[in-house]
Amino acid sequence: MRHNCNTLILGAGAAGMMCAANAGPSTLIIDHARAPGEKIRISGGGRCNFTNLGTTPANFISANPHFCKSALSRYTQWDFLDLIARHGIAWHEKTLGQLFCDDKATQIVTLLVKELRQSGADLWLSTHVSDISHDGSRFHATLDREGRRMTVSARNLVLATGGKSIPKMGATGMAYDIARQFGHQITETRPALVPLTFSDAPFTALSGTALPVRASCDGVSFDEAALFTHRGLSGPAILQISSYWREGQAITLDLDPNARLYDMLRQQRQTTGRRNITTDLGHYLPAKLVTHLAASLGLAGNLADHSDARLAEITGALRGWQMKPTGTEGYRTAEVTLGGIDTNGLSSKSMESNHMPGLYAIGEAVDVTGWLGGYNFQWAWSSGWAAGKAI
Numbered sequence: 056m057r058h059n060c061n062t063l064i065l066g067a068g069a070a071g072m073m074c075a076a077n078a079g080p081s082t083l084i085i086d087h088a089r090a091p092g093e094k095i096r097i098s099g100g101g102r103c104n105f106t107n108l109g110t111t112p113a114n115f116i117s118a119n120p121h122f123c124k125s126a127l128s129r130y131t132q133w134d135f136l137d138l139i140a141r142h143g144i145a146w147h148e149k150t151l152g153q154l155f156c157d158d159k160a161t162q163i164v165t166l167l168v169k170e171l172r173q174s175g176a177d178l179w180l181s182t183h184v185s186d187i188s189h190d191g192s193r194f195h196a197t198l199d200r201e202g203r204r205m206t207v208s209a210r211n212l213v214l215a216t217g218g219k220s221i222p223k224m225g226a227t228g229m230a231y232d233i234a235r236q237f238g239h240q241i242t243e244t245r246p247a248l249v250p251l252t253f254s255d256a257p258f259t260a261l262s263g264t265a266l267p268v269r270a271s272c273d274g275v276s277f278d279e280a281a282l283f284t285h286r287g288l289s290g291p292a293i294l295q296i297s298s299y300w301r302e303g304q305a306i307t308l309d310l311d312p313n314a315r316l317y318d319m320l321r322q323q324r325q326t327t328g329r330r331n332i333t334t335d336l337g338h339y340l341p342a343k344l345v346t347h348l349a350a351s352l353g354l355a356g357n358l359a360d361h362s363d364a365r366l367a368e369i370t371g372a373l374r375g376w377q378m379k380p381t382g383t384e385g386y387r388t389a390e391v392t393l394g395g396i397d398t399n400g401l402s403s404k405s406m407e408s409n410h411m412p413g414l415y416a417i418g419e420a421v422d423v424t425g426w427l428g429g430y431n432f433q434w435a436w437s438s439g440w441a442a443g444k445a446i
């Protein structure tokens with residue numbers, strides 16, 4: 056069986072569906088999953104953090120930090136908010152500009168499916184791709200659709216199958232393989248927005264303890280919550296810094312990011328100086344954490360016995376706690392994949408290949424990775440829109 060279309064989009068996730076909604080009629084979008092937009096459905100705890108009010112190119116990591124600028128400026132967070140408003144989806148800002156659906160993340164999936172259907176695109180689910188070729192003018196894809204084998208011929212081919220994170224949800228490296236087949240380079244890929252692990256499990260007794268910190272690595276810092284786990288560290292601050300961490304590097308946790316502890320301990324020394332210093336620190340930091348740190352910081356004796364210099368030493372250590380993770384939880388739990396299809400081979404305006412006309416790459420498959428907080432979906436909308444409009 057044969058099927059002809061103008062555009063074949065591989066992957067009905069956030070970027071692929073946004074592209075299909077803008078690529079005009081004679082567009083076919085396929086996915087091997089049984090439902091479209093599965094990552095949208097589970098995102099943001101089921102409420103989808105669909106964009107960030109403060110999105111700028113500075114919130115993205117790429118070998119070429121300029122690449123994302125064009126698409127992000129032509130389809131912005133405000134454009135996506137207009138789309139949401141047209142579909143009557145209510146939303147709220149949670150924190151740090153992060154926007155979530157009031158109701159369910161599936162509202163975003165429904166919106167995208169409606170939009171792509173209205174623009175005349177066909178959506179085929181449970182469809183597997185086994186072979187892709189190009190005859191000099193058209194792409195040919197061998198597909199298996201619910202057990203039936205067929206060939207699709209298309210003038211344009213859009214790679215929108217995302218990254219490698221969460222293979223259990225159907226993530227594959229297919230976009231990288233096809234890009235390589237057509238002469239594109241792939242930058243190193245690694246799990247990002249992922250918990251960090253320690254081989255000696257030093258925080259088992261602290262598991263479940265959370266507190267606000269400043270996490271730093273490689274000259275970059277994030278002020279958010281950290282969470283101690285059985286295997287290491289998680290929480291937003293850690294997920295953010297994981298995108299900058301490399302094996303062998305240390306990260307630094309500042310447990311007093313607002314620099315208040317020294318003054319507060321000095322004040323407290325006047326009033327409750329006869330209490331053990333661990334009791335006083337326990338008012339500002341989780342008690343379990345104070346117990347964990349007591350030996351290494353030499354915390355002993357009454358607060359009144361501590362000079363200003365000693366208090367400065369203790370609070371200084373709490374502000375610069377260095378530790379060396381041994382690894383990450385990997386693609387099993389990573390929210391995104393860092394790296395991907397090298398942007399050097401793509402047009403930043405259209406996402407089209409520079410040397411293979413008709414080939415496009417969008418979304419997470421491309422070497423553009425956002426911070427935690429709605430930035431990755433905004434990149435999916437912006438890059439998908441840019442490719443769709445160019446087609």
Ligand code: FDA
Pocket residue numbers: 065066067068069070071085086087088091092093094095097098099100103104105106182183184215216217218220221224225226227228229389390391417418419420428429430431432433435
């Ligand atoms: P996406 O992964 O969405 O879609 C790719 C599609 O291709 C999938 O439908 C997949 O089934 C299909 N596919 C893959 N291989 C295929 C193959 N070989 N054949 C056919 N189809 C194939 N971001 C954010 O901004 N806010 C948030 O709240 C969250 N939350 C979040 C939670 C969790 C648990 C995860 C794992 C991720 C997030 N993210 C996020 C990240 C966000 O989900 C991600 O960056 C985007 O979904 C990327 O969109 P894409 O369309 O590029 O890939």
